[in-house]
Amino acid sequence: MKINNIQAGKINQYYKQMQQKQTEKKQTKDDSTQISAKAKEIMTARAELKKIPQIREEKVAALKEKVRSGNYQVDSKKLAAKILNNVEQV
Numbered sequence: 001m002k003i004n005n006i007q008a009g010k011i012n013q014y015y016k017q018m019q020q021k022q023t024e025k026k027q028t029k030d031d032s033t034q035i036s037a038k039a040k041e042i043m044t045a046r047a048e049l050k051k052i053p054q055i056r057e058e059k060v061a062a063l064k065e066k067v068r069s070g071n072y073q074v075d076s077k078k079l080a081a082k083i084l085n086n087v088e089q090v
Contacts, residue, residue, distance in 0.1 A: 066072035
């Protein structure tokens, strides 16, 4: 059987392309992530912190009551020390 007008160059080019695709498939790897035990621990801690209210209502109520009754006293030395500490940090 005789086949006319066959271009061997194109067949070789197609063959090389197919081989290249097969090697690319072998080389590709699936992306994956792994969360370390420490990261899981941090995630759990964050979730627990979100459950805790940021404002301690009982402490605020107690302070409000002291202010209303006139019994709230500020220690001026402690206040000055905290102000100075904040100024030094800036």
